[in-house]
Amino acid sequence: MKRINKYLKIVLLVTITIVCFHCKKEIKPESIRVTVNSWVGFGPLYVAKEKGIFENYGLNVDIIKLENAPDRRAALIAKRIEILGSTLDDLAVTLSQGIDAVAFACADFSNGSDGIVVAEGINTLNDLVKIPIAAQPGFVNHFFLLYVLDKNGIPIDNIRINPMTPDDAGAAFISGNIDAAVTWEPWLSQAIEKRENSKIIASSKDYPEAIIDLFVSNREWFNNNREIIANFKNSWDESLLYIKDNEEVAYIIIGKELGIDPSEVGDMLAGAYLLSSKEGYELLEGKIATLSERVERIWRKAGYVDNDINLKESVLLDTTYIQSK
Secondary structure, three states: OHHHHHHHHHHHHHHHHHHHHHHHHHOOOEEEEEEEOOOHHHHHHHHHHHOOHHHHOOEEEEEEEOOOHHHHHHHHHOOOOOEEEEEHHHHHHHHHOOOOEEEEEEEEEEOOOEEEEEOOOOOOHHHHHHOEEEEOOOOHHHHHHHHHHHHOOOOOOOOEEEEOOHHHHHHHHHOOOOOEEEEEOOHHHHHHHHOOOOEEEEEOOOOOOOOEEEEEEEHHHHHHOHHHHHHHHHHHHHHHHHHHHOHHHHHHHHHHHHOOOHHHHHHHHOOEEEOOHHHHHHHHHOOHHHHHHHHHHHHHHHOOOOOOOOOHHHEOOOOOOOOOO
């Protein structure tokens, strides 16, 4: 009888092992699609994917690069993606277009990587009303210009925008085709190096809350996928730790995805403050009401928000996420 019991125990153990093995095999990672533009602040996403961090948290993440904000919003509307990298000002435009979206995490804030560069003879922000300024209408660099002017009490009514993307604006400034441009790195540094007597008249280092990058989804998906969101946040946080401990490897990964030399990645990241989930929450916890009011007012005056929105209530950051494994 003892031998039979021992035999039965062995059979039972083998059976359980086989069942568990097959159960494990049938568990598929959650697939999500994330769209971002080629901004270094979203670099940790590529690191999380390349180093298997997303996979460790049960996520299969497809990162889709779309450079124009309207294209990213269209992808969200059409449900071609679940998460988009956005900015606080762009979220306001998204809501104004009737999209029920929410921001659930911060990625970073610009801390010197964006700025207004001007030619010799332009000495104050007030001088900007006298000349055309290269900026992309309705895009983050346009908002940065309006934010800076608003903070300094300068009316925006007479500002003349020469429509250009940040990259085109930087190139046009360096070539001397325009005397003021709102652009980002590496164009800011190149402008100072290549155009004699030019200067940065305003930098996001002086206005660190003007450009805050967020992760956004539609509200229904947010409500139905809290565990995926928690794992996404954890993956982001772990990726930041990996970058801190493995800069050289991380910069190679990010540089490859952005089409820049790894040495440039470090320089660009110096002007972007990457935020963990907790840091993002702490940054906006006591400031979101004031920031939201300013964003709505600026964009409404510029004509990009033309109906009632509640930006503050659409920023749903919190610290309730699954702890790192």
